[in-house]
Amino acid sequence: MNPFQEKPKSLESCIVDWKTLAGKPYDKHTVDPYTRLRVILMNGTEFESVWMGHQFSRHCPDNDLRRELALLRRVEQQQQKRIAGLKPADETLLEHTIGYEMLAVDLTAALAVQEDNQTVKNALDFALLEDFDHLYRYSNLLEGERGIDPAELVGSHIEIMPGRPTISEYRHPFDDIRPPIGPQDPLLTKLHVNIITAAEQQTMNYYMNIGGFYDTDAGRQLYAEIALIEEQHVSHYGSLKDPNLSWLECLLMHEYTECYLYWSCFEAETDRHIRRLWEELFEQEVAHLHKAAELLQKYEGKDWQQVIPGGEFPALLNMAPSKDYVRQVLCSTRLTSDREGYCDVAALPDDADFFRYQDQVNHNVNTVRSHTIIKDYIARNGRDYRYQEKPHPIAALDDVGRDNTQVGRSKAEAAQHTGG
Numbered sequence: 001m002n003p004f005q006e007k008p009k010s011l012e013s014c015i016v017d018w019k020t021l022a023g024k025p026y027d028k029h030t031v032d033p034y035t036r037l038r039v040i041l042m043n044g045t046e047f048e049s050v051w052m053g054h055q056f057s058r059h060c061p062d063n064d065l066r067r068e069l070a071l072l073r074r075v076e077q078q079q080q081k082r083i084a085g086l087k088p089a090d091e092t093l094l095e096h097t098i099g100y101e102m103l104a105v106d107l108t109a110a111l112a113v114q115e116d117n118q119t120v121k122n123a124l125d126f127a128l129l130e131d132f133d134h135l136y137r138y139s140n141l142l143e144g145e146r147g148i149d150p151a152e153l154v155g156s157h158i159e160i161m162p163g164r165p166t167i168s169e170y171r172h173p174f175d176d177i178r179p180p181i182g183p184q185d186p187l188l189t190k191l192h193v194n195i196i197t198a199a200e201q202q203t204m205n206y207y208m209n210i211g212g213f214y215d216t217d218a219g220r221q222l223y224a225e226i227a228l229i230e231e232q233h234v235s236h237y238g239s240l241k242d243p244n245l246s247w248l249e250c251l252l253m254h255e256y257t258e259c260y261l262y263w264s265c266f267e268a269e270t271d272r273h274i275r276r277l278w279e280e281l282f283e284q285e286v287a288h289l290h291k292a293a294e295l296l297q298k299y300e301g302k303d304w305q306q307v308i309p310g311g312e313f314p315a316l317l318n319m320a321p322s323k324d325y326v327r328q329v330l331c332s333t334r335l336t337s338d339r340e341g342y343c344d345v346a347a348l349p350d351d352a353d354f355f356r357y358q359d360q361v362n363h364n365v366n367t368v369r370s371h372t373i374i375k376d377y378i379a380r381n382g383r384d385y386r387y388q389e390k391p392h393p394i395a396a397l398d399d400v401g402r403d404n405t406q407v408g409r410s411k412a413e414a415a416q417h418t419g420g
Contacts, residue, residue, distance in 0.1 A: 003259040004304065004311040008290040009283060014075045021081050024273060025088035028095065033155040034319055035274060037103040038265045039086045040096075042281075044202025045261055046080035049073075049254055051201075056247045068295060069251075072288055079281055086274065093210050094142050094219065098153045100203050101138060104131035105158060107199060109322035111192045112329075114315060120189055120240060123178055124196065125329045126342060127233050132326055133163030134226050136386065137370050141219055143385045144377045151387040157321040160387040162397040164333045166370035168345075168408035169229050170361050172353035175337045176235040181242050188314040190242070194257040195317070197237040204230035218376075221369035236337075248296045249307050255289040256308055264317040323389070330393045334408050334417065346414035358409060365405050374403035 026035060053073040057066045087096060105128060112124040139150035139160045150160055181189055207230055211223025245253065262282035269275035293304040305311070335342045336354055348354055362368055374384050383400040392398035396407050396417070406413040 001263055001313045002311045003256070003263075003286050003289050003313075004293070004308075006283075006286045008287040011071055011075060011287055011291060014078075014284040014287055016078055016082075021078060021085065023082050023085045023277070025086055026271065026274070028088050028091040032270050033099070033102065033153070033157055034106075035269065035271050036099045037106065037319055038269065038278075039083060039274070040099050040103050040202075041107065041199060042261060042265060042278075043080060043083045045195075045198050045258055046076055046083060047202050047205065048198035049076045049258060050080065052250065052254055056251060059247065062299075065295065065299060068291065072291060075284060075288070079284065082277065082281070086277075092146075093214060094138065094146070095148065095153060097138050097207075098135065098142065098150050100206060101131055101135035102154050102158055103199065103319075104128075104203060105135060105326065106319045106322050107317075108196065109325045109329075110317060110319050111196060113325060114188060115192055117181065117185055117189045119179055120181065120192060122342065123236060123240060124192075125332065126335065126337065127200075127236060128326065128329055129163040129333055130166070130169045130229060130233070131163075132330075133166050133169070134229070136160050136162050137166055137222060137226070137373055139387075140373050140377045140385045141222055144373070144380070145216060145219070150385070154387075156387065157323075158387075159323055159326070159389060160385070161392055162386075162394075162404070163326075163330065164335075164408045165397075165403075165405060166226065166229065167362055167365070167368050167405050168336070169232070170358055171232065171337055172357040173232075173235065174353055175339060176232050177239045177340065178236060179240075179340050181240055182244070183242065185242075186314070187308060190253065191257055191260055191314070193237065193240045194253060195261065197234065197241060198257075200230060200233040200237055204234050218369060218373060222373055225368070225370050245307075246300060248292070248300055249302070252289070252292040252296055252304060252307050255285060255292045256311075258285045259289050260313055261317065263313060267316055268318055327393050333394050333397070334414050336408060344414055345408055346411050346417075348411065350411075362409075368405075371403055371405055378403065 050073055053069050057069050060066050108124050108128040112121050115121040115124060142148050142150050181193055204227060207223050207227035211220055211227060214220045214223055259282060262278050262285055266275060266278040266282055269278055296302050296304060334344050336345045338348060365371055378384050378401055396404050
């Protein structure tokens with residue numbers, strides 16, 4: 001599929017009425033977990049597009065161009081509303097959050113297994129373990145407070161057990177910046193960086209906005225804590241983006257990424273109603289893409305092929321259970337980041353920024369909600385909640401009666417593990 005070869009609709013024809021915006025939600029009891037994930041993914045993708053369009057407009061002095069951006073942005077806003085409306089009213093904030101974290105794990109794994117750029121793959125693998133742990137923390141909150149089994153929400157497609165403990169994920173901001181990709185990188189790598197940055201940006205926004213509406217202090221504090229990690233992830237992934245693209249080149253890549261994702265969703269979707277929506281929104285995005293190419297030519301004198309040679313979609317995104325891949329990556333649980341690279345926490349000098357920052361935010365472990373959620377659950381039930389098919393590959397994280405706050409955080413624990 002090459003969206004540049006598709007005949008585009010007019011942008012004006014993409015505008016819909018209120019009845020069309022008020023779509024039919026999925027049934028939370030019967031929906032395929034991957035349909036829910038695609039809805040969350042594309043909701044975040046449209047948020048990213050609208051946000052980027054506003055930023056572009058605020059940095060653009062030409063009102064004719066800003067009017068074109070406003071029309072694009074209005075249609076993107078309507079697309080986002082149609083997707084957001086697929087979430088049913090009876091799906092709670094926390095149930096939806098389980099979907100966010102399942103998406104973070106299976107999306108990251110799906111991108112990582114296709115990624116040839118080692119810097120980008122390392123970044124994906126590193127953050128994957130953190131989102132995997134967030135799924136575990138939120139699952140204990142959900143089962144503990146609501147009595148709902150998270151495994152039913154994820155369809156047993158993903159294990160629920162500790163990853164890199166959330167308490168160990170807090171790093172100094174200087175250590176969350178990665179080397180950016182460039183024009184020499186393959187199209188698939190550029191797509192991966194765009195996709196994961198938008199997904200993490202949406203997760204951060206969601207947690208920052210809805211955390212204050214949660215109805216228990218424990219939940220409010222857990223959302224606040226994990227939202228801060230998601231901010232780290234946005235810095236982590238966003239720093240991979242090519243900083244040398246012009247605003248119009250960025251616009252073209254955004255629209256191409258959306259075309260790629262909608263076509264991927266259309267090819268993978270099992271719900272007939274939602275599959276038709278993905279097809280319709282793909283057709284609208286083709287119109288957006290052609291408009292972006294027109295604007296690039298008009299204002300910068302550049303052909304779209306200078307940014308996206310050929311235009312043919314690379315291998316489509318196909319999210320699927322990633323249990324085996326996650327278990328492989330769990331071997332790097334004790335890694336932290338040190339400026340642009342990664343190392344075992346045992347290899348850090350005693351005066352590393354990581355330890356200083358950890359002491360600032362986590363000096364009293366018993367005030368760290370991601371830890372006390374598990375500790376309190378164990379006190380009530382004798383063990384934590386997890387959906388684990390076989391022993392945890394990290395022995396220190398296999399104890400269901402204790403939340404380990406040292407793995408990935410303590411030099412002594414890491415040295416003991418390595419025999420140092």
